[in-house]
Amino acid sequence: MRVLVVTAVPVERDAVTRAFGGTPEVLAVPGAELHRSGAFDVLAGGAGPAAAAAAAAFALASTQPPYGLVISAGIGGGFAPTAPLGSLVVASEIVAADLGAETPDGFLPVTALGFGRDRFTPPPALVREVAAATGAAPGPVLTVSTVTGTAARTAALLAAHPGSLAEAMEGFGVAEAAERAGVPVLELRAISNAVGPRDRAAWRIGDALAALTAAFGKSAPVLAGWNRHGH
């Protein structure tokens, strides 16, 4: 089964392909470059949900045979204390954290406004298998368009989305594209920084990228062999 992995930036893409060894074959698809290693096609689609959705949609529409699984992957911010720096998180839910309306009584998701959707649920059996293979913590991962940078915003996010483990900027966009193509989606994040007051000097991007490589190394057989009809 062929697997599409969508990262935001090229260093994340290269951290994923490093897990498979060798030099990936580079294929052009409209709007992007696919780096192919065995069963895995990895692309850097850009930062944010819109760029990620567009890149994933073009790749899904341009590649034959069709993909059996789409993964949003990269580094991410972790909510303390459950997702420390260097740890891994696999999304049990991919949540559009800021898609909705602000009201005097708090945040309302689009679903409460009567339209759209605000989350996707990856296949639970696959989430369990990836968590077991990699040591990733399973839990909700938020998609935000603005990196959280204050304690107040961190508290507001956790109040609106209790139990969230991490935030990143692409998962929900990738999931929207995967849904339209009828392909299951997964999100895997390596924690580079704590969600909270902005402290760029404290980000541990190298450690997170190394954790991302290790995670794909350990989970590659599960991901490439996963068959949704078998679960």
Ligand SMILES: O=C(O)c1cccc(C(=O)CC[C@H]2O[C@@H](n3cnc4c(=O)[nH]cnc43)[C@H](O)[C@@H]2O)c1
């Ligand atoms: O500055 C660098 O060297 C560098 C190397 C690799 C990646 C980056 C990024 O900034 C990646 C952006 C990407 O990372 C996700 N991310 C990471 N931390 C957070 C966060 O706290 N809140 C939201 N998103 C986060 C996100 O998906 C970005 O697209 C830089």
